[in-house]
Amino acid sequence: MLLFKQFTFDSAHYLPHVPDGHKCKETHGHTYRLVVYIEGTLDEKLGWVMDFGDLKSVVNPIIDQLDHKMLNNIKGLENPTCELIAVWIWNHIKPAVPALKKIELHETPTSGVVYDGS
Secondary structure, three states, X not given: OEEEEEEEEEEEEOOOOOOXXXXXXXXXXXXXXXXXXXXXXXXXXOOOOOOHHHHHHHHHHHHHHXXXXXXXXXXXXXXXXXXXXXXXXXXXXXXXXXOEEEEEEEEEOOEEEEEOOO
């Protein structure tokens, strides 16, 4: 079974390696939407794959490191593209949640990335 939980956070960033004149070279912000997918077997007794509260207790401290922050100032996010932010988030969640299957990170309502650790 595949379950998911959504989270949001607001952050600012700029992309230092894009050409001069590119709009993303300037500091700007996004309301990111993160969707975390967990895959596992339904526990017959509990009736769930994972307690959503347990998942929140892992993901919320990671989100707190990003929310209302300048992403370029976070170690490992000096070039905070949507793709690299997703990898950073994955690397922080996966050790605590082995059943993590994939994440979606939406930079805008119509743009984002899906990452499964590969």
